[in-house]
Amino acid sequence: xxxxxxxxxxxxxxxxxxxxxxxxxxxxxxxxxxxxxxxxxxxxxxxxxxxxxxxxxxxxxxxxxxxxxxxxxxxxxxxxxxxxxxxxxxxxxxxxxxxxxxxxxxxxxxxxxxxxxxxxxxxxxxxxxxxxxxxxxxxxxxxxxxxxxxxxxxxxxxxxxxxxxxxxxxxxxxxxxxxxxxxxxxxxxxxxxxxxxxxxxxxxxxxxxxxxxxxxxxxxxxxxxxxxxxxxxxxxxxxxxxxxxxxxxxxxxxxxxxxxxxxxxxxxxxxxxxxxxxxxxxxxxxxxxxxxxxxxxxxxxxxxxxxxxxxxxxx
Numbered sequence: 001x002x003x004x005x006x007x008x009x010x011x012x013x014x015x016x017x018x019x020x021x022x023x024x025x026x027x028x029x030x031x032x033x034x035x036x037x038x039x040x041x042x043x044x045x046x047x048x049x050x051x052x053x054x055x056x057x058x059x060x061x062x063x064x065x066x067x068x069x070x071x072x073x074x075x076x077x078x079x080x081x082x083x084x085x086x087x088x089x090x091x092x093x094x095x096x097x098x099x100x101x102x103x104x105x106x107x108x109x110x111x112x113x114x115x116x117x118x119x120x121x122x123x124x125x126x127x128x129x130x131x132x133x134x135x136x137x138x139x140x141x142x143x144x145x146x147x148x149x150x151x152x153x154x155x156x157x158x159x160x161x162x163x164x165x166x167x168x169x170x171x172x173x174x175x176x177x178x179x180x181x182x183x184x185x186x187x188x189x190x191x192x193x194x195x196x197x198x199x200x201x202x203x204x205x206x207x208x209x210x211x212x213x214x215x216x217x218x219x220x221x222x223x224x225x226x227x228x229x230x231x232x233x234x235x236x237x238x239x240x241x242x243x244x245x246x247x248x249x250x251x252x253x254x255x256x257x258x259x260x261x262x263x264x265x266x267x268x269x270x271x272x273x274x275x276x277x278x279x280x281x282x283x284x285x286x287x288x289x290x291x292x293x294x295x296x297x298x299x300x301x302x303x304x305x306x307x308x309x310x311x312x313x314x315x
């Protein structure tokens with residue numbers, strides 16, 4: 001069995017991210033003991049049934065007692081209250097980190113409660129699915145993905161390096177950057193795309209000229225993929241937008257400007273402008289595939305059964 005990186009890891013939150021960490025840690029032998037916290041009795045029972053942790057607690061302070069690594073895996077809106085609750089129980093020398101999609105707000109809300117002697121290293125694994133809950137987790141979630149760590153000025157280099165080894169043991173590659181830079185990058189590559197998906201699916205559901213039944217029945221790959229993104233955890237994304245407001249609004253303003261230019265090109269039948277844009281964006285897609293962040297298989301590698309047309313042919 002590989003040598004454990006941490007003797008005791010505590011997970012605060014056992015949804016998709018937390019439960020996947022449990023599976024990844026067990027696969028890699030990264031921790032000798034795993035404890036967890038969940039507010040819901042149903043979640044705690046499910047975690048016990050799945051044997052995600054060695055022990056699951058209703059009180060987050062009990063879960064972190066004696067832990068060498070504590071990972072906040074709840075929606076970021078809960079971080080401040082959790083940090084305050086676990087502060088007295090944090091072990092001197094322990095590392096406190098998180099998985100939130102925003103970092104500036106985490107530094108603000110959690111940093112206030114980090115005791116002297118505890119290493120606070122915010123983090124963000126860029127991995128996930130549209131599913132949530134403890135049964136959604138799987139060990140391979142982080143394989144080949146990026147995890148961004150945002151150490152603060154004065155962070156202990158050994159604590160950062162140890163946390164980096166942990167994420168690499170989970171299958172991820174690690175990048176270091178400042179919290180401010182992280183929030184600007186994620187605003188354009190993740191937060192604004194989610195906002196657009198939520199908006200376009202909401203617009204389709206509100207159309208009076210097109211019935212909701214038709215929207216569902218005739219969804220081609222473009223709209224269908226928007227609905228996948230828009231199915232993400234609503235509480236988590238509410239908290240992301242509220243806690244990365246400035247960067248999201250900045251990137252959204254840029255997007256609106258570019259959308260206006262695209263609208264103008266269509267109105268004035270400027271085919272050259274459209275072709276130039278579509279050519280550039282196609283190159284981005286190819287770059288993502290070459291970087292190993294998606295597959296080049298048709299329709300994103302989805303398996304295909306017989307659709308309605310094929311079923312009629314064989315009926």
